[in-house]
Amino acid sequence: MTTTTVRSARPSRLGRVEWKDYVVYAGFVVVFLFFAVTQPSSFLSVANLTNILVQAAPIMVLAVGLVFVLSAGEIDLSIGSVVALSALSAAVVLQSTGSWPLAVLTALGVGLGVGLLNGIFVAVVRLPSFLVTLATMGLVAGLARELTDLQSVPVTDGTFISLFGAKWLGLPATVWWAALVLVVGGVALRQTRYGAHVLAVGNNASAARVSGIKVARVRIAVLVGSAMAASVAGLLYSARLQGARYTLGEADLMTAIAAVIVGGTSLFGGKGTVVGAAVGSLLMAMLNNGLILAGLSVSQQMVARAVIILIAVSISLRGKRGS
Amino acid sequence: MTLTPTVQVPLRLKGIHKHFGGVVAVERFDLEVAAGEIVALVGDNGAGKSTLVKMISGLYEPSEGEIWLNGEKVSFRDASDARRKGVEVVYQDLALVDEQPVYMNMFLGRELVKGPLRLLDRRRMARETQTLVDSLDVRIPSARATLRDLSGGQRQGIAICRATHWANGLVLMDEPTAALGVAETAKVEELIARLRERGAAVLLVSHNLDQVFRLADRIAVLRRGTQVGVRSVRETSRNEIVSMITGLS
Ligand SMILES: Nc1ncnc2c1ncn2[C@@H]1O[C@H](COP(=O)(O)OP(=O)(O)OP(=O)(O)O)[C@@H](O)[C@H]1O
Numbered sequence: 001m002t003t004t005t006v007r008s009a010r011p012s013r014l015g016r017v018e019w020k021d022y023v024v025y026a027g028f029v030v031v032f033l034f035f036a037v038t039q040p041s042s043f044l045s046v047a048n049l050t051n052i053l054v055q056a057a058p059i060m061v062l063a064v065g066l067v068f069v070l071s072a073g074e075i076d077l078s079i080g081s082v083v084a085l086s087a088l089s090a091a092v093v094l095q096s097t098g099s100w101p102l103a104v105l106t107a108l109g110v111g112l113g114v115g116l117l118n119g120i121f122v123a124v125v126r127l128p129s130f131l132v133t134l135a136t137m138g139l140v141a142g143l144a145r146e147l148t149d150l151q152s153v154p155v156t157d158g159t160f161i162s163l164f165g166a167k168w169l170g171l172p173a174t175v176w177w178a179a180l181v182l183v184v185g186g187v188a189l190r191q192t193r194y195g196a197h198v199l200a201v202g203n204n205a206s207a208a209r210v211s212g213i214k215v216a217r218v219r220i221a222v223l224v225g226s227a228m229a230a231s232v233a234g235l236l237y238s239a240r241l242q243g244a245r246y247t248l249g250e251a252d253l254m255t256a257i258a259a260v261i262v263g264g265t266s267l268f269g270g271k272g273t274v275v276g277a278a279v280g281s282l283l284m285a286m287l288n289n290g291l292i293l294a295g296l297s298v299s300q301q302m303v304a305r306a307v308i309i310l311i312a313v314s315i316s317l318r319g320k321r322g323s
Numbered sequence: 324m325t326l327t328p329t330v331q332v333p334l335r336l337k338g339i340h341k342h343f344g345g346v347v348a349v350e351r352f353d354l355e356v357a358a359g360e361i362v363a364l365v366g367d368n369g370a371g372k373s374t375l376v377k378m379i380s381g382l383y384e385p386s387e388g389e390i391w392l393n394g395e396k397v398s399f400r401d402a403s404d405a406r407r408k409g410v411e412v413v414y415q416d417l418a419l420v421d422e423q424p425v426y427m428n429m430f431l432g433r434e435l436v437k438g439p440l441r442l443l444d445r446r447r448m449a450r451e452t453q454t455l456v457d458s459l460d461v462r463i464p465s466a467r468a469t470l471r472d473l474s475g476g477q478r479q480g481i482a483i484c485r486a487t488h489w490a491n492g493l494v495l496m497d498e499p500t501a502a503l504g505v506a507e508t509a510k511v512e513e514l515i516a517r518l519r520e521r522g523a524a525v526l527l528v529s530h531n532l533d534q535v536f537r538l539a540d541r542i543a544v545l546r547r548g549t550q551v552g553v554r555s556v557r558e559t560s561r562n563e564i565v566s567m568i569t570g571l572s
């Protein structure tokens with residue numbers, strides 16, 4: 001009862017546009033125009049634009065999970081590893097049993113398990129999510145390597161491949177699955193009590209607690225959600241690539257975090273947007289794609305991507321801190 | 324006809340005792356707060372005021388003694404249990420969520436939903452919030468305004484509105500104006516006085532004796548966890564209260 005926040009009257013911001021919340025849309029347009037002008041034939045083709053959507057799909061799924069985690073004031077660094085372990089377990093189960101429902105359930109079970117592990121350490125043992133998920137990131141990555149002894153596993157089951165990799169209404173199924181996750185995530189965050197509680201916990205956990213919100217349960221739920229989103233991303237990858245490998249999802253953690261932050265979700269909790277994260281994911285996929293088209297080598301792409309992400313995140317975070 | 328009291332007192336504390344390990348925080352505390360009455364709880368730092376409030380709001384369990392609400396003996400499993408039974412607390416450090424609109428704060432943890440998908444009924448929450456703040460004359464730009472855009476006094480006004488709205492006749496306040504400036508404090512005091520007019524029972528923890536004498540009907544004094552007395556404001560003086568608080572005469 002000693003933390004005293006003295007606040008004086010502040011001018012209303014109702015009339016002021018917070019342009020930083022819209023950085024991602026401007027960035028999207030600028031990057032799109034840049035590639036469209038510099039590489040009109042290759043970038044603007046229907047095949048390439050579809051390809052961007054396909055590349056963005058798993059990032060979007062991961063980003064939706066992360067929006068909830070960050071909104072609740074936590075972080076999940078283990079999602080990249082969960083992508084790999086989920087995809088690999090699904091592939092192994094498919095190979096040995098031939099049952100695609102079992103494969104899907106196994107992948108989701110991996111997410112559920114890792115999410116619960118993270119959640120319990122964060123919400124019950126009260127360790128920082130940064131440390132807990134850093135540890136499980138290593139743990140899960142190790143398990144993924146151990147599972148098949150670094151071997152990749154092919155996926156040949158027709159139903160499984162078409163479920164996540166076929167074309168529906170002209171667009172690959174991966175894109176539809178990502179869209180579904182976006183809609184469900186967007187509605188859940190904006191329009192349900194759960195979403196309101198996630199934001200409240202991230203904004204002021206003690207206020208949430210005295211208001212009767214089960215804070216620990218919310219923290220567990222967001223971490224389970226992000227890990228299971230990672231499982232879905234793993235399923236999308238394994239169907240699209242018709243196989244799984246321990247390296248899947250390796251680079252996706254940074255990309256997804258960048259997509260979410262650039263999209264306008266606060267790194268410090270209490271504020272999140274699924275729509276922003278979706279556009280952020282598209283922006284990241286577009287950058288990847290454009291850099292490849294521009295003929296950069298893999299190592300050059302890594303450097304360019306890191307620099308661009310740093311710039312984008314600085315722009316969208318400037319002025320949001322401290323207040 | 325029987326010996327049961329006919330008037331239901333919103334809050335009655337009987338022989339409340341609380342110790343943390345070897346530390347006695349509150350000892351043999353008895354108090355009643357009637358409807359339409361403001362009782363101030365005063366005492367030096369560490370006297371046990373907050374501990375008492377926390378017991379009534381379910382955050383701590385009394386080591387001994389009984390808590391009666393509206394004629395019913397209660398014991399709380401936790402704070403949300405106490406909340407369900409109509410105990411509402413206003414804290415000095417604003418148990419509110421900054422990034423959310425006023426109406427979401429008003430309904431925090433009890434959001435209204437509609438339809439089979441149980442989606443948030445924002446329109447209804449905003450409308451009910453507007454009615455509520457209007458009826459208590461808390462001036463804010465709109466029920467849809469984001470909380471961080473309001474002043475400290477407006478925010479505490481929202482917290483008090485919320486407590487009043489959900490309370491079952493009793494509102495606890497732990498230093499509700501400690502974080503506020505002079506003008507804002509005056510506003511909040513007006514609001515507290517209005518609660519009394521509406522028949523609420525208010526238990527007010529305050530270090531500000533001027534405020535206590537302005538607002539309260541009775542004053543309960545705690546010294547090192549022990550209740551040293553309860554005085555009616557009309558029959559006491561600042562000097563007496565100060566000497567009760569300090570133990571010096
Ligand atoms: N959770 C706790 N564990 C151990 N001791 C506690 C705990 N909470 C309070 N106490 C002790 O109980 C006593 C009463 O504290 P309390 O916070 O109720 O005082 P207060 O009257 O509200 O003081 P202040 O005016 O400074 O807010 C103090 O000695 C305090 O150290």
Ligand SMILES: [Mg+2]
Nearest residue numbers: 001372373374
């Ligand atoms: Mg206190």
